[in-house]
Amino acid sequence: MPQVPAATRALRVLRYLASQPDPVPLEAIVRACGLPRSSAYHLVTAMEAEGFVVHLADEHRYGLGVAAFEVGTGYARQAPLQRIARRPLAELVDRVQQSAHLAVLHGRDVLYVLEDRAPGRPPLVTDVGVRLPAALTASGRAVLARLPAAQVRALFPSAAAFVDRHGAGPTSLSALRTLLAETRQRGYAVESGEVTPGLSSVAVAALDHNEHPLAGVAVTYETGSADPGELAAEVGRTARLLSARFGGRS
DSSP states (O other): OTHHHHHHHHHHHHHHHHTOSSOBOHHHHHHHHTOOHHHHHHHHHHHHHTTSEEEETTTTEEEEOHHHHHHHHHHHHTOHHHHHHHHHHHHHHHHHOSEEEEEEEETTEEEEEEEEOOTTOOOOSOOTTOEEETTTSHHHHHHHTTSOHHHHHHHOOSGGGOOOSSSOSOOSHHHHHHHHHHHHHHTSEEEESSSSTTEEEEEEEEEOTTSOEEEEEEEEEETTSSOHHHHHHHHHHHHHHHHHHTTOOO
């Protein structure tokens, strides 16, 4: 089908533009997408006509257009993350017999978008729609550990950015950096009594095709009632499954 190569090139341009912090010159698109300059020019011109690309003539740069934003908001409206994660999360709960949840980063907080509670387990504060400080939760730490250092620094510029719930958890950027380094070395995030006394959590981040953390997959259990390493292995299995379904890897 002759349309497929052109469509593939257009998607590569969109993906590249979406990964850039600012609009870029045509030469950058040529290099990043491996296109001849004339082909790249005709392609972005066609995409501009459809609203997916905007041309900043004064700056000689190209960025994402309104149509790309509409595609993104449509993605959010359809809630594919929750839909895709619902069954794997339920299967995780069946395997470990502990409550599990899925959370996404929302500023300095995590927003819980999905939860599956195991029968007979204690009630949790991590209900769907609840927001908690990312630096205190296992799911938040799993996500933060996969972000660039500059982004973490921007989220937590001073001690005022940190929240204390029960007298535990990081209170400075250096303390948070140490905790995130330990998380990366361990391969999963942990939290014990920092959200709710007597309860602990382990979490692993699910990644998208750009190796960016989509969400934190976590299991919460009564402190001392389970082996965190064994739970983390099962949580990691679920996170890798979600990553694969979004074109990424854990």
